Amino acid sequence: MARAQALFLLAALVFSGHLMAQSPAAVTLVKAGRLLDPRTGNFLAPATVLIEGDKIKQVGSASQIRVAAGAKIIDLGHATLLPGLIDGHTHLLMDVVLQQEAERARHLNGGYVPAQLLAIVESPGKRVLLGAQMAREDLESGITTVRNVGHSGIDGDTELRDAINAGRVPGPRILAAGRKLITQGSYVQNLNPALAEAILKQEFFLINGADSARQAVRENVFHNVDVIKVTAEESLTVPELAAAIEEAHRNHLRVAVHAVDRISIQTAIDAGADSIEHGNDITDKQLKQMRDKGMFFDFTPTSYGHFFTKVFEETIAESLVLRAERLGADERNRQRFNDLAQQVLKSEFVDGSDVSDDQLYSSLVQRVLKSGVKFAAGTDMAWHYPGKTRGQTSVERFPTLHEAGMPSLDVIRAITTNAAEMLGWQDRVGAIEPGRFADLVAVAGDPIADIHELERVRFVMKDGRIVRNDFPAN
Numbered sequence: 482m483a484r485a486q487a488l489f490l491l492a493a494l495v496f497s498g499h500l501m502a503q504s505p506a507a508v509t510l511v512k513a514g515r516l517l518d519p520r521t522g523n524f525l526a527p528a529t530v531l532i533e534g535d536k537i538k539q540v541g542s543a544s545q546i547r548v549a550a551g552a553k554i555i556d557l558g559h560a561t562l563l564p565g566l567i568d569g570h571t572h573l574l575m576d577v578v579l580q581q582e583a584e585r586a587r588h589l590n591g592g593y594v595p596a597q598l599l600a601i602v603e604s605p606g607k608r609v610l611l612g613a614q615m616a617r618e619d620l621e622s623g624i625t626t627v628r629n630v631g632h633s634g635i636d637g638d639t640e641l642r643d644a645i646n647a648g649r650v651p652g653p654r655i656l657a658a659g660r661k662l663i664t665q666g667s668y669v670q671n672l673n674p675a676l677a678e679a680i681l682k683q684e685f686f687l688i689n690g691a692d693s694a695r696q697a698v699r700e701n702v703f704h705n706v707d708v709i710k711v712t713a714e715e716s717l718t719v720p721e722l723a724a725a726i727e728e729a730h731r732n733h734l735r736v737a738v739h740a741v742d743r744i745s746i747q748t749a750i751d752a753g754a755d756s757i758e759h760g761n762d763i764t765d766k767q768l769k770q771m772r773d774k775g776m777f778f779d780f781t782p783t784s785y786g787h788f789f790t791k792v793f794e795e796t797i798a799e800s801l802v803l804r805a806e807r808l809g810a811d812e813r814n815r816q817r818f819n820d821l822a823q824q825v826l827k828s829e830f831v832d833g834s835d836v837s838d839d840q841l842y843s844s845l846v847q848r849v850l851k852s853g854v855k856f857a858a859g860t861d862m863a864w865h866y867p868g869k870t871r872g873q874t875s876v877e878r879f880p881t882l883h884e885a886g887m888p889s890l891d892v893i894r895a896i897t898t899n900a901a902e903m904l905g906w907q908d909r910v911g912a913i914e915p916g917r918f919a920d921l922v923a924v925a926g927d928p929i930a931d932i933h934e935l936e937r938v939r940f941v942m943k944d945g946r947i948v949r950n951d952f953p954a955n
Contacts, residue, residue, distance in 0.1 A: 506534030508552040514559035519897045532919040535944035556955035565625025565920030567900035570859025574612040574633040578865045612641045615871040616652030622872025623922040623938035630710040631661035656707035664716045691724035698728040709736045713745035722752035768852035777903040781861035782881045846886040857903040858895035880932045889932040919945035
């Protein structure tokens with residue numbers, strides 16, 4: 482009798498589970514004054530988006546879309562809809578507080594290395610909880626997808642990704658890189674030799690030959706990463722990087738390579754990287770090579786403008802000497818970002834006679850756009866800005882690309898459709914199209930006319946669920 486009752490209960494549970502699985506997905510209709518398609522630059526006005534469950538089913542005018550009774554209606558009035566924003570280069574498990582002036586002067590790499598070491602020695606649980614806060618704040622500002630490229634401990638970003646995917650904590654969907662692959666001497670130096678190996682293993686994999694590069698990728702694969710991140714210094718060889726890339730591709734993972742100077746950029750190009758991060762000193766010849774190979778250039782305009790000076794002002798009391806140094810550094814960074822140094826271009830010509838003034842003083846942004854290379858953008862955000870959330874600090878970085886000469890539409894493409902392609906997720910995110918995840922943001926104005934509208938997101942939806950809606954009910 483007891484066995485019969487148990488079998489009946491099991492059958493009932495299976496049947497009820499089957500009914501739940503077969504129940505129709507929730508239907509939502511989002512209405513707005515207009516919708517921007519970043520791919521074409523066209524607006525649909527007025528716009529209606531039909532959502533079933535977590536996916537977009539149909540996009541069109543109200544007359545084109547029929548909705549069954551009972552559907553949830555979200556009317557955003559005259560707002561402009563855009564796809565959820567994508568941060569292609571971030572560090573959610575870092576929140577660096579700039580150090581006091583005298584302490585910064587004591588370290589080779591200023592404030593970043595001490596902050597890195599402080600993060601490494603923190604409890605992994607504490608660090609992931611910090612990452613959860615950063616992730617929530619990013620999402621609330623309209624960033625619905627991120628590629629987290631290192632500085633997360635052994636498995637901090639993969640665990641945070643899984644918690645978000647399971648609905649345990651709010652945040653953007655994450656492509657997690659796990660531990661960075663670096664060569665000896667990158668990031669941190671002169672550690673206590675008795676502790677150095679244990680400290681470094683918490684954050685990095687050291688490359689010392691092609692075999693160790695392959696093994697590092699395999700270790701990250703074991704932790705179920707979504708992308709491989711390699712930092713290329715002048716000491717990294719093409720065979721080492723190529724081995725890591727080959728192993729990553731064997732496991733269907735893309736490789737993002739941090740490369741700033743020309744030698745490291747060339748190493749990344751020759752080894753077959755999928756994207757080059759930062760790329761500040763890239764030459765026109767190298768941009769052409771990237772274009773021909775289909776590589777992505779990932780802008781990271783973190784230091785452009787007055788960002789770090791503002792953080793200093795909000796964080797610590799500055800001496801008059803440091804303030805003057807910071808203002809000078811701001812101008813140098815702006816010049817470096819905007820203008821190609823003469824020796825970089827002249828090195829590509831025998832006598833420099835073919836170098837025009839336009840070439841000498843053209844901006845990095847303009848050269849990338851003119852080269853035809855595929856590009857996206859990320860914030861490289863790992864910094865604490867007093868009085869602002871991580872999300873507010875992050876979205877503030879995107880308009881700086883426009884200040885550096887990029888048209889507003891291209892800025893939006895860099896953090897939507899282009900970024901989705903760089904991530905290999907062009908069929909999932911980056912556009913408001915049928916079959917994509919229902920990730921939407923809305924602003925009150927026209928982001929093409931005023932790119933700073935990206936800093937004033939008032940509606941956020943991820944997976945068909947409202948995260949934030951500051952528009953009045955209609």
